[in-house]
Amino acid sequence: MRRSRILIVGSFLAVIGALVPVAGMLWITWSLAVEDEQAELRAVADRVLLRAQRSAMQAQAAFIELSGNDAPACSPRHVALMRRVVFNTPAIEEVGYFESGLLRCTSWGPVEGTVPAIKPDFAIAGGLQVTLAIPPLLKGGTRKLAFGSGQYNVLLDPVRFVDVIAEPQVRLALSTNDGRMIAALNEPDEQLVRAFSRRQGSFTQGALSVSVVRSRNWTAIAMERRPAVLDTLRRGQLLLIPIALFLAGLIVSIVVWGSRQRLSFRAELASAIRTREFTVHYQPIMNLATSTCIGAEALLRWRRADGRWISPELFVPVAEHAGMMWDLTEQVIDLVGADLGPLLSRDRSLHIAINLSAEMFATDRILASLERLHKLHGIEPGQVWLEATERAFMDQASAGDTISKAHAVGYRVAMDDFGTGYSSLGHLQQIDFDALKIDKSFVDTIGIASAKSAVIAHIIDLAQALKVEIIAEGVEHQAQADYLRDKGVPFAQGWLFSRALPVEDFKTFVEEQGQAV
Numbered sequence: 001m002r003r004s005r006i007l008i009v010g011s012f013l014a015v016i017g018a019l020v021p022v023a024g025m026l027w028i029t030w031s032l033a034v035e036d037e038q039a040e041l042r043a044v045a046d047r048v049l050l051r052a053q054r055s056a057m058q059a060q061a062a063f064i065e066l067s068g069n070d071a072p073a074c075s076p077r078h079v080a081l082m083r084r085v086v087f088n089t090p091a092i093e094e095v096g097y098f099e100s101g102l103l104r105c106t107s108w109g110p111v112e113g114t115v116p117a118i119k120p121d122f123a124i125a126g127g128l129q130v131t132l133a134i135p136p137l138l139k140g141g142t143r144k145l146a147f148g149s150g151q152y153n154v155l156l157d158p159v160r161f162v163d164v165i166a167e168p169q170v171r172l173a174l175s176t177n178d179g180r181m182i183a184a185l186n187e188p189d190e191q192l193v194r195a196f197s198r199r200q201g202s203f204t205q206g207a208l209s210v211s212v213v214r215s216r217n218w219t220a221i222a223m224e225r226r227p228a229v230l231d232t233l234r235r236g237q238l239l240l241i242p243i244a245l246f247l248a249g250l251i252v253s254i255v256v257w258g259s260r261q262r263l264s265f266r267a268e269l270a271s272a273i274r275t276r277e278f279t280v281h282y283q284p285i286m287n288l289a290t291s292t293c294i295g296a297e298a299l300l301r302w303r304r305a306d307g308r309w310i311s312p313e314l315f316v317p318v319a320e321h322a323g324m325m326w327d328l329t330e331q332v333i334d335l336v337g338a339d340l341g342p343l344l345s346r347d348r349s350l351h352i353a354i355n356l357s358a359e360m361f362a363t364d365r366i367l368a369s370l371e372r373l374h375k376l377h378g379i380e381p382g383q384v385w386l387e388a389t390e391r392a393f394m395d396q397a398s399a400g401d402t403i404s405k406a407h408a409v410g411y412r413v414a415m416d417d418f419g420t421g422y423s424s425l426g427h428l429q430q431i432d433f434d435a436l437k438i439d440k441s442f443v444d445t446i447g448i449a450s451a452k453s454a455v456i457a458h459i460i461d462l463a464q465a466l467k468v469e470i471i472a473e474g475v476e477h478q479a480q481a482d483y484l485r486d487k488g489v490p491f492a493q494g495w496l497f498s499r500a501l502p503v504e505d506f507k508t509f510v511e512e513q514g515q516a517v
């Protein structure tokens with residue numbers, strides 16, 4: 001990845017890393033604030049409903065007491081009884097007695113003139129008749145709610161129902177279950193009350209938090225504007241914000257650290273390529289039957305200025321990602337030529353295997369570079385094996401073309417790390433490769449009972465059926481070498497024979513094997 005891209009991606013991740021926890025915590029605290037508010041609204045609505053139910057029960061009790069009296073209608077004793085009911089029942093403000101549809105007397109005394117009974121609006125469970133708005137008998141009075149039963153009715157002030165302790169911004173309504181408003185506090189919108197009385201529970205609608213509770217006869221509605229996110233700040237409910245800021249800081253630091261690491265590693269790698277800090281070590285490849293060295297695999301080595309060795313498994317993927325692998329491979333070709341040109345010119349039975357990255361098989365560009373091995377260092381194309389993993393051969397058309405041209409020159413082509421990719425048998429048959437390197441992970445299973453251990457035998461059979469050379473990688477134990485030899489595998493490399501060696505050590509190794517130096 002280029003420096004500018006790393007910076008852009010790093011900054012983007014840092015911003016996301018900072019925003020996500022803060023936004024997440026804000027959202028959580030805000031949700032908690034909304035939940036709190038709805039719980040409060042529900043408690044208020046419950047209180048309103050309880051008051052309405054209690055008032056109805058008190059009215060019921062009053063009617064039982066009134067209907068049990070035997071005093072002559074509207075006699076002083078009768079009026080005194082009605083008055084006692086008013087005194088003893090907090091919800092009731094007045095009692096009225098009717099005969100033939102006309103109000104005859106109240107708890108105040110006999111009524112003069114003609115006051116007809118008002119038709120009730122509806123009846124509730126228990127048989128109580130409810131009249132929602134009784135006009136005041138006296139000028140300046142407020143409208144009352146009446147419960148009626150038999151010849152009596154009792155008047156109540158509906159404000160009592162909603163006269164509960166609530167925050168000033170909470171709007172309250174007590175309505176019938178079909179939405180007719182009975183009492184209200186803080187002027188709730190009547191249309192909303194009608195709409196909400198059809199629902200139940202706690203919910204939000206637009207900017208409002210609403211709680212609706214209902215009994216058999218009444219619906220209590222409490223509503224208020226939802227808290228704005230900033231309100232929750234004011235309410236001090238954002239205790240979680242320090243955690244969010246800590247998380248955001250942590251994520252940003254990790255991203256910045258990661259970007260720096262990546263930037264500096266990449267930059268260091270680019271500088272190392274420019275200043276040619278790389279060397280190549282050579283791992284001998286052995287003939288299992290004769291125990292002689294038949295060649296070597298060239299493996300890149302990078303020793304940093306601070307003396308630390310960096311594994312190619314670390315820097316090769318970074319170089320591949322950054323498009324630096326071409327430059328590195330050019331250096332490998334030059335190093336191999338300079339290191340082994342004289343040896344391989346003297347002993348034509350030896351070969352050198354060079355690793356190529358997957359994308360290098362997409363064009364024939366690499367073939368021009370490889371020419372230097374022959375032209376400048378005397379190494380025959382037949383002594384050069386080109387290694388690539390299965391990934392290089394996925395695009396059969398272009399890889400096939402490069403392989404044909406490589407064969408035409410005389411190079412040999414080996415499939416590296418065989419078995420770790422995704423090649424199908426059909427795919428393998430299409431590719432014209434000369435050798436197959438069995439990955440170490442399969443060699444490791446030799447002599448070990450594991451699900452994978454049967455696979456190596458099949459890989460060997462497959463390679464033999466395809467009529468290609470087989471090289472086993474990562475052989476560490478004599479038992480593995482014996483198994484492979486017995487199975488007809490001709491070549492192997494691994495720590496059993498030798499690690500990858502600096503060039504002089506490799507030459508000595510070959511010499512000790514009785515080869516020409």
Ligand SMILES: Nc1nc2c(ncn2[C@@H]2O[C@@H]3COP(=O)(O)O[C@H]4[C@@H](O)[C@H](n5cnc6c(=O)[nH]c(N)nc65)O[C@@H]4COP(=O)(O)O[C@H]3[C@H]2O)c(=O)[nH]1
Pocket residue numbers: 283298299300311312313316332354355356357416417473474475476493494495496500
């Ligand atoms: N545990 C164990 N390991 C063994 C044994 N025998 C060999 N090895 C290691 O296995 C790796 C074999 O190389 P590879 O599969 O091509 O895997 C190579 C190859 O994919 C890449 N690489 C190295 N040099 C180059 C290069 O010049 N070009 C490209 N494209 N890739 C390279 O880096 C990978 C790792 O290379 P190395 O670290 O040198 O690791 C080498 C080698 O040192 C053994 O008996 N036991």
